[in-house]
Amino acid sequence: MSMSDGDHHILVIEDEQPIRRLLKASLGAEGYRVSEASTAQDGLRTATSLPPDLIILDLGLPDLDGQEVLQQLRDWYTSPIIILSARDQEPQKIKALDNGADDYVTKPFGTGELLARIRTALRHSFRVENEATKVRIGDIDVDLAARMVTKKGKPIHLTPLEYKLLVTMLKHAGKVLTHRFLLREVWGPLDSHENHYLRVFVAGLRRKLEDDSARPRLILTEQGVGYRLSADLS
Numbered sequence: 001m002s003m004s005d006g007d008h009h010i011l012v013i014e015d016e017q018p019i020r021r022l023l024k025a026s027l028g029a030e031g032y033r034v035s036e037a038s039t040a041q042d043g044l045r046t047a048t049s050l051p052p053d054l055i056i057l058d059l060g061l062p063d064l065d066g067q068e069v070l071q072q073l074r075d076w077y078t079s080p081i082i083i084l085s086a087r088d089q090e091p092q093k094i095k096a097l098d099n100g101a102d103d104y105v106t107k108p109f110g111t112g113e114l115l116a117r118i119r120t121a122l123r124h125s126f127r128v129e130n131e132a133t134k135v136r137i138g139d140i141d142v143d144l145a146a147r148m149v150t151k152k153g154k155p156i157h158l159t160p161l162e163y164k165l166l167v168t169m170l171k172h173a174g175k176v177l178t179h180r181f182l183l184r185e186v187w188g189p190l191d192s193h194e195n196h197y198l199r200v201f202v203a204g205l206r207r208k209l210e211d212d213s214a215r216p217r218l219i220l221t222e223q224g225v226g227y228r229l230s231a232d233l234s
Contacts, residue, residue, distance in 0.1 A: 008122060009033045011052040013043030013069065014084065015062050019107075023056065026111040027118075040064035044072060051077065054122055056114075057101075058084045059092055067095055074100035080121035084109070090224055097178045097225065104176065120174045120231060135170055137231065138218060140209055142170060149209075156208050161186060165201050166209075169219070174231035176222050202227060 010032050012023050017038070024034045035052065037043035040061045047055060055073065059066030066083070073081060083096045083104040093104045103117050133145040141150045147163065149156045158166065168185045169177065179195050187197060206213040220228045 008054065009035065009050070009052040010054050010056060010118070011035045011037065011043065011047055012056045013037045013040065013061065014056070014058040015039065015060070016058070019058075019084075022111070023114075026115065030115060032118075040066070040069045043069065047073060047077060052079070054080045054082065054118060056082050056084060056118075059089065059096065060086070067092070067099060070096055070099050070101060082114075082117055082121060094178050094180075094225055097176055098181060102175045137170070137173065137229070140218065142166070151209060158205070158208065162201055162205055162208075166205060169227070169229035173229045176226055176228045178226040182226065198227075 010027055012020055012027075012034060014020050014023070014036075015038050020036050020038070024036060027034045035046055035050065037046050040063050043055075043057070043061075055077070057066055057069060057073075061069065070081065070083075080102040081100065083093065083101045084107060085093050085096070085104055086107050093106075096104060102121050105114050105117055133143065135142045135144065139152045141153075142148075143150075144167070149158055149163070149166070165182065165186050168182060179198055182198055183194060186201075187194070202219060203213070206216050206219055210216045210218055218230055220230055222228055
């Protein structure tokens with residue numbers, strides 16, 4: 001993406017004033033333009049009247065459940081949404097990701113971590129469109145037209161399901177994908193709760209694609225939630 005950070009407009013929907021103040025200062029220092037909303041209704045109005053490039057959404061809003069806000073936004077809003085959640089809200093994180101959030105950051109959070117997540121969402125989260133036939137992440141090349149995967153120029157044999165899993169992750173590179181989402185996309189709705197299928201196939205992909213499958217850099221585990229295909233490898 002060619003735009004600088006200063007070209008990006010971020011909307012923060014958060015009811016806690018100290019967090020809003022911190023986010024506005026931190027994001028402003030990085031050159032982002034920041035709008036604030038302290039309630040769900042204000043946030044929805046602001047998003048509609050001046051659609052931002054990214055939304056930071058707190059799940060614990062006073063006037064409307066954050067999950068409902070997320071669903072209303074996803075009826076029309078296609079840019080990234082990063083969720084802020086409390087540490088003990090793992091089921092809520094999973095629900096938010098299933099409802100269309102791109103990522104989540106757990107309170108209390110470090111601004112460095114949040115800024116990294118924002119950069120990933122804005123710049124590296126890409127979609128494999130029909131006209132895009134070749135994709136590269138790190139030293140992995142995927143030729144979608146030929147259904148061929150190579151690492152450092154050497155062909156890698158993937159089973160049909162391994163290939164389908166990899167392409168599904170490529171379509172959402174940089175985004176956290178829940179176990180249920182991946183199972184539904186790759187195996188279909190009847191297998192949406194068979195997490196062991198997913199563990200086996202992720203392990204297989206790591207053995208074939210990672211330099212060290214015990215310390216993966218390409219397919220990252222989001223503990224208890226799902227997996228993320230790194231979009232930051234160089």
